[in-house]
Amino acid sequence: xxxxxxxxxxxxxxxxxxxxxxxxxxxxxxxxxxxxxxxxxxxxxxxxxxxxxxxxxxxxxxxxxxxxxxxxxxxxxxxxxxxxxxxxxxxxxxxxxxxxxxxxxxxxxxxxxxxxxxxxxxxxxxxxxxxxxxxxxxxxxxxxxxxxxxxxxxxxxxxxxxxxxxxxxxxxxxxxxxxxxxxxxxxxxxxxxxxxxxxxxxxxxxxxxxxxxxxxxxxxxxxxxxxxxxxxxxxxxxxxxxxxxxxxxxxxxxxxxxxxxxxxxxxxxxxxxxxxxxxxxxxxxxxxxxxxxxxxxxxxxxxxxxxxxxxxxxxxxxxxxxxxxxxxxxxxxxxxxxxxxxxxxxxxxxxxxxxxxxxxxxxxxxxxxxxxxxxxxxxx
Amino acid sequence: xxxxxxxxxxxxxxxxxxxxxxxxxxxxxxxxxxxxxxxxxxxxxxxxxxxxxxxxxxxxxxxxxxxxxxxxxxxxxxxxxxxxxxxxxxxxxxxxxxxxxxxxxxxxxxxxxxxxxxxxxxxxxxxxxxxxxxxxxxxxxxxxxxxxxxxxxxxxxxxxxxxxxxxxxxxxxxxxxxxxxxxxxxxxxxxxxxxxxxxxxxxxxxxxxxxxxxxxxxxxxxxxxxxxxxxxxxxxxxxxxxxxxxxxxxxxxxxxxxxxxxxxxxxxxxxxxxxxxxxxxxxxxxxxxxxxxxxxxxxxxxxxxxxxxxxxxxxxxxxxxxxxxxxxxxxxxxxxxxxxxxxxxxxxxxxxxxxxxxxxxxxxxxxxxxxxxxxxxxxx
Numbered sequence: 152x153x154x155x156x157x158x159x160x161x162x163x164x165x166x167x168x169x170x171x172x173x174x175x176x177x178x179x180x181x182x183x184x185x186x187x188x189x190x191x192x193x194x195x196x197x198x199x200x201x202x203x204x205x206x207x208x209x210x211x212x213x214x215x216x217x218x219x220x221x222x223x224x225x226x227x228x229x230x231x232x233x234x235x236x237x238x239x240x241x242x243x244x245x246x247x248x249x250x251x252x253x254x255x256x257x258x259x260x261x262x263x264x265x266x267x268x269x270x271x272x273x274x275x276x277x278x279x280x281x282x283x284x285x286x287x288x289x290x291x292x293x294x295x296x297x298x299x300x301x302x303x304x305x306x307x308x309x310x311x312x313x314x315x316x317x318x319x320x321x322x323x324x325x326x327x328x329x330x331x332x333x334x335x336x337x338x339x340x341x342x343x344x345x346x347x348x349x350x351x352x353x354x355x356x357x358x359x360x361x362x363x364x365x366x367x368x369x370x371x372x373x374x375x376x377x378x379x380x381x382x383x384x385x386x387x388x389x390x391x392x393x394x395x396x397x398x399x400x401x402x403x404x405x406x407x408x409x410x411x412x413x414x415x416x417x418x419x420x421x422x423x424x425x426x427x428x429x430x431x432x433x434x435x436x437x438x439x440x441x442x443x444x445x446x447x448x449x450x451x452x453x454x455x456x457x458x459x460x461x462x463x464x465x466x467x468x469x470x471x472x473x474x475x476x477x478x479x480x481x482x483x484x485x486x487x488x489x490x491x492x493x494x495x496x497x498x499x500x501x502x503x504x505x506x507x508x509x510x511x512x513x514x515x516x517x518x519x520x521x522x523x524x525x526x527x528x529x530x531x
Numbered sequence: 532x533x534x535x536x537x538x539x540x541x542x543x544x545x546x547x548x549x550x551x552x553x554x555x556x557x558x559x560x561x562x563x564x565x566x567x568x569x570x571x572x573x574x575x576x577x578x579x580x581x582x583x584x585x586x587x588x589x590x591x592x593x594x595x596x597x598x599x600x601x602x603x604x605x606x607x608x609x610x611x612x613x614x615x616x617x618x619x620x621x622x623x624x625x626x627x628x629x630x631x632x633x634x635x636x637x638x639x640x641x642x643x644x645x646x647x648x649x650x651x652x653x654x655x656x657x658x659x660x661x662x663x664x665x666x667x668x669x670x671x672x673x674x675x676x677x678x679x680x681x682x683x684x685x686x687x688x689x690x691x692x693x694x695x696x697x698x699x700x701x702x703x704x705x706x707x708x709x710x711x712x713x714x715x716x717x718x719x720x721x722x723x724x725x726x727x728x729x730x731x732x733x734x735x736x737x738x739x740x741x742x743x744x745x746x747x748x749x750x751x752x753x754x755x756x757x758x759x760x761x762x763x764x765x766x767x768x769x770x771x772x773x774x775x776x777x778x779x780x781x782x783x784x785x786x787x788x789x790x791x792x793x794x795x796x797x798x799x800x801x802x803x804x805x806x807x808x809x810x811x812x813x814x815x816x817x818x819x820x821x822x823x824x825x826x827x828x829x830x831x832x833x834x835x836x837x838x839x840x841x842x843x844x845x846x847x848x849x850x851x852x853x854x855x856x857x858x859x860x861x862x863x864x865x866x867x868x869x870x871x872x873x874x875x876x877x878x879x880x881x882x883x884x885x886x887x888x889x890x891x892x893x894x895x896x897x898x899x900x901x902x903x904x905x906x907x908x909x910x911x
Binding site for chain 1: 536613625807
């Protein structure tokens with residue numbers, strides 16, 4: 152028999168909106184199960200009375216039908232269950248139930264009493280615009296690729312991109328520390344190339360190297376990037392853990408804008424009956440974890456997100472979340488220059504348009520292709 | 532026009548077996564797409580001739596029908612694309628294509644030339660058995676819960692479990708550093724409780740605290756656990772990133788066995804047409820990332836894995852992978868004592884049987900319940 156516990160803590164709660172697949176009875180049983188599974192992980196009849204039952208166990212705040220086989224449940228949790236740490240907060244939101252079919256996280260509703268534990272994006276939209284000195288228009292981004300090019304050739308590409316008017320040049324997320332373009336050499340060469348171009352153009356183009364790396368090397372690479380003069384960092388939190396991005400964002404000695412790459416996170420969004428919504432994962436959670444911009448594959452490219460899913464990411468990137476700054480949606484993934492007008496129409500000015508391989512396709516001169524990209528964006 | 536590159540590197544390759552959903556034409560197109568997407572991420576017609584096209588781009592080694600709508604493709608990659616780092620290796624295996632429906636990782640086929648970069652499990656089955664002085668029988672594991680109990684009460688539970696003959700007492704994975712049972716206090720109290728019980732029983736029961744924590748606190752908590760005398764560590768790599776577990780396993784100053792918890796990894800396995808097989812994720816990849824045992828929800832409990840999926844995890848935990856030690860499958864998730872005989876039959880002796888809440892249910896005396904669990908296992 153377990154002891155009755157009094158916690159003497161206020162009952163501030165946060166809520167998660169889950170989409171449940173099944174009939175009304177299934178949905179109620181699932182919602183009830185979520186309340187236990189995500190907190191006490193204990194058989195209901197054995198949960199001790201008192202504060203554990205009354206506060207620690209999740210509570211169903213509402214359960215509404217969406218259609219005949221889908222329900223929306225709002226489940227609230229005591230903020231203290233998160234320990235005010237991102238790893239455990241994500242665990243409460245979707246740790247064990249990620250293993251259960253029929254449950255999808257739709258939206259996070261986090262009160263200021265919880266959000267105060269998280270700094271969120273250091274720059275956000277305004278901070279990135281200030282850094283680039285681009286107050287109004289959409290931002291232009293491209294990637295250094297293909298993997299296999301030596302650092303010197305990648306730097307030549309970076310020079311051409313910066314000369315042509317690209318705002319953000321990122322490493323392709325598959326550039327790590329391979330022998331054909333070692334991280335330190337690549338970063339130094341690309342920073343130098345972009346600096347040279349900036350001196351010619353008078354622009355403030357920035358290079359963002361990829362710091363997706365082993366756990367004991369992420370900070371080292373980020374510090375190297377900072378010391379070398381890189382203007383930002385790219386990271387894929389699906390590979391490093393979300394909190395590694397949060398750590399980067401919070402580090403005052405680094406203080407660089409961060410681009411969130413979705414690699415290895417796709418399985419959360421490819422199954423409509425399990426996972427996390429595009430809105431929550433690439434919008435709200437990327438932001439909570441400190442990203443200043445969130446890359447995702449735009450509809451109509453190499454991937455299969457729908458227009459509505461993409462639009463919802465932009466919404467999650469900007470929705471009110473206490474003091475957390477709004478961030479840029481960064482649609483990419485098989486985009487070409489012909490997609491720019493529609494991207495502008497869908498996302499408005501507050502977006503980063505990422506065109507990678509497509510930028511090599513428009514014409515034989517890369518610099519000219521970039522100039523055309525910039526003109527397109529400036530005249531929309 | 533991109534330069535032709537000569538890499539002057541040997542062409543050692545590793546292979547991944549993917550299960551593709553679609554017809555024969557779809558499958559070929561998907562396999563071809565994987566080769567590009569996971570490496571150069573570049574339009575085929577723009578990939579420079581020479582070593583980038585011939586070595587860096589993935590290669591279809593075979594493509595076989597499984598049934599009318601499923602195919603198995605073996606795609607090989609140049610080992611150097613991984614940079615010999617776990618984050619980038621996982622990225623090559625399933626980074627961007629995690630976002631594409633219809634692709635599932637079935638098996639990893641990694642040559643010694645790649646595996647040499649990874650130490651794998653420090654203890655493995657034999658090492659854990661030696662530590663516990665249990666050479667033959669299946670191992671008994673339980674969890675400290677429910678969340679909300681103060682550290683003192685959790686330590687009382689730990690004492691009872693250790694007295695009753697449990698081999699491994701782990702934190703519930705939702706115990707982080709919450710104010711109701713702060714990490715340091717909990718670890719010290721539970722270590723002490725288990726030590727007291729061990730002095731009574733003469734056994735070598737170990738306590739494994741949960742070090743799933745913010746990126747800048749994992750190592751600190753692990754070092755605290757080691758210094759306090761904890762016998763192992765629990766971590767959920769879905770929450771921390773897989774490489775954080777690898778880092779823990781590789782740290783010679785810590786040198787403790789590691790239990791892999793599947794929280795937040797479920798979405799990789801709940802969709803048969805996208806993700807990673809149970810065999811690869813909870814077997815091969817957990818092992819590659821240094822786990823000594825892999826917890827997963829057994830069939831017939833609170834979760835929905837099938838018997839075959841569970842059996843495949845045990846297979847992945849033991850299959851030959853160069854020098855990587857075989858590890859224990861640790862089925863749990865809603866198991867009770869009545870499940871033990873069947874678990875023994877399915878997994879054999881080389882398994883850890885995890886019974887959490889169910890251990891409180893058998894009778895009113897926890898110590899007696901544990902003794903019964905031990906008897907059950909000893910007489911099978």
